[in-house]
Amino acid sequence: MKLFKKTKKETNKHQDALNELMKVMSRERVLTAVEDRICYSYDGTKQKALPDIVVRPENTTDVSNTLKIANKYEVPICARGAGSGLTGGAVPLMGGIVFDLKNMNRIIEICPDDFVATVEPGVVTKQLQDEVAKFDLFYPPDPSSAAFSTIGGNVAECAGGITGLKYGVTRDYILALEIVLPDGSVINTGRKAGYDLTRLFTGSEGTLGIFTKITVKLIPKPEKIQTLAAYFSNKDDAIDAADLIIDNNILPRTLEFLDQMTINAVRGYTGADIDEEVKALLLVDIDGTEESIGHEMPIIENACRESKAFRTKVADTAKERDAIWASRRSISPALYNIAPHKINEDICVPRSKIKEILRRVDQIKEGQPIYIANFGHIGDGNIHVNIMYSDDPGQEALAEIIVNKVMKEVVALGGSISGEHGIGNKKSQFMELEVPPQEYEIMKRFKSYFDPKGIMNPGKMFI
Amino acid sequence: MKLFKKTKKETNKHQDALNELMKVMSRERVLTAVEDRICYSYDGTKQKALPDIVVRPENTTDVSNTLKIANKYEVPICARGAGSGLTGGAVPLMGGIVFDLKNMNRIIEICPDDFVATVEPGVVTKQLQDEVAKFDLFYPPDPSSAAFSTIGGNVAECAGGITGLKYGVTRDYILALEIVLPDGSVINTGRKAGYDLTRLFTGSEGTLGIFTKITVKLIPKPEKIQTLAAYFSNKDDAIDAADLIIDNNILPRTLEFLDQMTINAVRGYTGADIDEEVKALLLVDIDGTEESIGHEMPIIENACRESKAFRTKVADTAKERDAIWASRRSISPALYNIAPHKINEDICVPRSKIKEILRRVDQIKEGQPIYIANFGHIGDGNIHVNIMYSDDPGQEALAEIIVNKVMKEVVALGGSISGEHGIGNKKSQFMELEVPPQEYEIMKRFKSYFDPKGIMNPGKMFI
Numbered sequence: 028m029k030l031f032k033k034t035k036k037e038t039n040k041h042q043d044a045l046n047e048l049m050k051v052m053s054r055e056r057v058l059t060a061v062e063d064r065i066c067y068s069y070d071g072t073k074q075k076a077l078p079d080i081v082v083r084p085e086n087t088t089d090v091s092n093t094l095k096i097a098n099k100y101e102v103p104i105c106a107r108g109a110g111s112g113l114t115g116g117a118v119p120l121m122g123g124i125v126f127d128l129k130n131m132n133r134i135i136e137i138c139p140d141d142f143v144a145t146v147e148p149g150v151v152t153k154q155l156q157d158e159v160a161k162f163d164l165f166y167p168p169d170p171s172s173a174a175f176s177t178i179g180g181n182v183a184e185c186a187g188g189i190t191g192l193k194y195g196v197t198r199d200y201i202l203a204l205e206i207v208l209p210d211g212s213v214i215n216t217g218r219k220a221g222y223d224l225t226r227l228f229t230g231s232e233g234t235l236g237i238f239t240k241i242t243v244k245l246i247p248k249p250e251k252i253q254t255l256a257a258y259f260s261n262k263d264d265a266i267d268a269a270d271l272i273i274d275n276n277i278l279p280r281t282l283e284f285l286d287q288m289t290i291n292a293v294r295g296y297t298g299a300d301i302d303e304e305v306k307a308l309l310l311v312d313i314d315g316t317e318e319s320i321g322h323e324m325p326i327i328e329n330a331c332r333e334s335k336a337f338r339t340k341v342a343d344t345a346k347e348r349d350a351i352w353a354s355r356r357s358i359s360p361a362l363y364n365i366a367p368h369k370i371n372e373d374i375c376v377p378r379s380k381i382k383e384i385l386r387r388v389d390q391i392k393e394g395q396p397i398y399i400a401n402f403g404h405i406g407d408g409n410i411h412v413n414i415m416y417s418d419d420p421g422q423e424a425l426a427e428i429i430v431n432k433v434m435k436e437v438v439a440l441g442g443s444i445s446g447e448h449g450i451g452n453k454k455s456q457f458m459e460l461e462v463p464p465q466e467y468e469i470m471k472r473f474k475s476y477f478d479p480k481g482i483m484n485p486g487k488m489f490i
Numbered sequence: 491m492k493l494f495k496k497t498k499k500e501t502n503k504h505q506d507a508l509n510e511l512m513k514v515m516s517r518e519r520v521l522t523a524v525e526d527r528i529c530y531s532y533d534g535t536k537q538k539a540l541p542d543i544v545v546r547p548e549n550t551t552d553v554s555n556t557l558k559i560a561n562k563y564e565v566p567i568c569a570r571g572a573g574s575g576l577t578g579g580a581v582p583l584m585g586g587i588v589f590d591l592k593n594m595n596r597i598i599e600i601c602p603d604d605f606v607a608t609v610e611p612g613v614v615t616k617q618l619q620d621e622v623a624k625f626d627l628f629y630p631p632d633p634s635s636a637a638f639s640t641i642g643g644n645v646a647e648c649a650g651g652i653t654g655l656k657y658g659v660t661r662d663y664i665l666a667l668e669i670v671l672p673d674g675s676v677i678n679t680g681r682k683a684g685y686d687l688t689r690l691f692t693g694s695e696g697t698l699g700i701f702t703k704i705t706v707k708l709i710p711k712p713e714k715i716q717t718l719a720a721y722f723s724n725k726d727d728a729i730d731a732a733d734l735i736i737d738n739n740i741l742p743r744t745l746e747f748l749d750q751m752t753i754n755a756v757r758g759y760t761g762a763d764i765d766e767e768v769k770a771l772l773l774v775d776i777d778g779t780e781e782s783i784g785h786e787m788p789i790i791e792n793a794c795r796e797s798k799a800f801r802t803k804v805a806d807t808a809k810e811r812d813a814i815w816a817s818r819r820s821i822s823p824a825l826y827n828i829a830p831h832k833i834n835e836d837i838c839v840p841r842s843k844i845k846e847i848l849r850r851v852d853q854i855k856e857g858q859p860i861y862i863a864n865f866g867h868i869g870d871g872n873i874h875v876n877i878m879y880s881d882d883p884g885q886e887a888l889a890e891i892i893v894n895k896v897m898k899e900v901v902a903l904g905g906s907i908s909g910e911h912g913i914g915n916k917k918s919q920f921m922e923l924e925v926p927p928q929e930y931e932i933m934k935r936f937k938s939y940f941d942p943k944g945i946m947n948p949g950k951m952f953i
Contacts, residue, residue, distance in 0.1 A: 138840070138842065140733065140840075140841060140842035141840040141841050141842050141871075142736075142841075143840075163739055198686065199662070212928060214926070214928050214929050214932070215926060215929065216929065218906060218924050218925050218929070219838060219906035219907075219908060219909070219924075220906055220907055220908055220913055220917070220920075220921055220924045220925055221913065221921060221925050221929070221930070221933045221951065222690055222693070222694055222698075222933045222936055223661065223689045223690055223692065223693060224690075224929065224932065224933075225689075226686045226688075226689035226690070227685055227686055227687075227689070227690055229686065230685070230686060231685060235685075246741070247736075247739035247740070247741060248739065250739075270603065273605075273710075276626055276710035276711065276713070277710070278709070278710060315782065316781075316782060316785050317785075318779075318781035318782055318784065318785045319778065319779060319781055319782045319785075321781065322779050322780075322781045322782075375682060377601070377603075377604040377606075378603060378604050378605075379601065379603035379604050408604075443681060443682035443683055444682075444683055445682060445683055446682070450683055450684065454683070457683075458683055458684060461681050461682075461683045462681050462683055462684050463677070463678060465675060465677050466677050466678065466679065466681070466684070466687065467684070469677070469687065470684045470685045470687075472939065473685055476935065476939070488684065
């Protein structure tokens, strides 16, 4: 457990802040017992740092009051949704206050006539998806964490997901935000006139303000989904197939790629029925009407066969779909069959550069006593490069060296260090690889304009 | 012709800037003759203001050199694409330099594998659409001005268009920008890591920097388009039909509405074959595959009939499509049959508020000796309210009063003062109606951060 070392002055300020918080918030919304605080010390990266205070706001006023106090006493604030982030966004690196936004979980309004919904940040993404589905509407962003991650966290990290190729990612669906700024003032973005402030805050990772209301765009729910699995004896063939599908002017709802190491892990984990000869796998969902699917699926099957898939399988029932997707869903836990530790780098390159980046990753790995499993949203060029390492001496350091080399190649190919997981503290060291100096400086100026005292999620995004 | 009155000091600065420009730019790229300058004094609003100098850059270096000089001598800079804007964006209200970006019209790269294209700002939007179509790709934003407006102008104003309901507007397709800032430095936005700067500049109306390269997202070109016209005896029926089409989970590529006054104007102008009994018209394009169109068009026809359309007509040939769309295309010139002057306010309200805003517009007009024609992109809630007035005494003032009242109602209904034409100087007086004080202040702070000397398109967006 990391404990941020505070000076005497800082400790006093924290105590003053706590005293004031106790005056404006009801008791049960402010937690200070260590056993409570431990529950708010980690996230999906398995980093740990103990907050001094946990605040559980119920509404915008609570958020505003807390921020006013935090700002006054210069106490760090770290917002937390489900704590499932993969770059450290919710870890209170410098102690201070963690905002547990889980209680702000109302769906304020679904307006089917206008295809919009307004929700509080603590709403779980899957719940939003399910609620709008009752109106035959669809909220497309679908991170793998959708069943437990919150929409607030999704917006903060600009979460991606498996539907990105056809539908885009979180940023493409955020129409308006109610934001509490560090000084406690409440702004509303999303008016059309003037500069676009909504997009500036989307993906800002809790470094500029706290979202208290989120208005999302919805689209009509596709009538039907059909799934295909295609099996290849070579990863380049699978990549060719993905290209050929898209060349045929079809944008699948999902286009997932699994490499051999990933398949091996899954096979060992689930006992999934995947032959030994399968060295790469494409999982494809298409959605639309009965008619459009009937038109597209044969083209997709054909593209796979033309690219030397030795088998394709179309799922016709929900059960068959589920069986095909089980292997994809099991990847995360299955990878730990390879080794006990994982660095998951969600790199992103232009689609045309996927073969090349995987070739370079192979080259970097060549001869090193470490495993790398690659899978991900191939249509977006968003590949999860998973570097698996053991507790043996030197393994962690080797993994870090490999990550460094991979990141350099990604940026050299015009790609991004983060396809969909954000920067947090885990990737902040690579920011300047990707973002040129002047642009980086502009971002830091925005940060200091909104948060002059630097209380908002310190240690994240910028180094 | 408006001539901005300069002080002696300003005149000297302009002369110094000109002298320096002459040193770094070749002669033919700097125009000072009055007959040349007049050509750069107006835009689609018919306002006029004479620039002192016209610079016609050929590349980013030219733009950067000019901005450095303008910034040094504090000379206003106004960027100009085709000059077809409808809110005054390209009018050099305070004189100074007009940047004619028409010569920066190269399509730098179309990358069909990655569905992106990079172009210079002076490329005409239609040309971009046509060039990418050769690769079976589609750049969806389609403002009515596409045949002559430039992509740089489209990005600056965040142009909308008739495909917005299904495909979104310009902002949804801008992936990256090369921007020259007022100090002459060149930044590149569009990296995924960090804050989203691309969107902040998109729609910034030349007030923050000059775009010199624009990277756009493309999507597969739909196989086929089919068109339907539906005729109604009542405008509310047409609005109901539009709602019902969308309720059926169909997002038409285009969903245009024309009210009675608009139809009267078109009828008088083109001799179009539209019966007297037609009081409202819906024009619908759907696109997709043969199969999806075959599925959707009967549903659309049915929705129109259920909403009391007394006739529907599906165009099967290109010629028939063209005949149907001719009436829509003729609106702008046709309206001048009603009266010699027009204020075209492209208001935008939530779709569910269209009937209500049109009712309120009727109420505002009630008994006033003026004509109002309403038409537009009904699926987006983006209605063009055209206030037509004559040269008679008091008419212009009355038109302005009506505009004011309409804007207030639009904002009261949660709408925007500008759906797709930007703010410019024509709507800057209404900015504070829509944008709350603190958000307005934030925008002004961004403006002064990037442009501390206020040389970038002064007089636009902010009052």
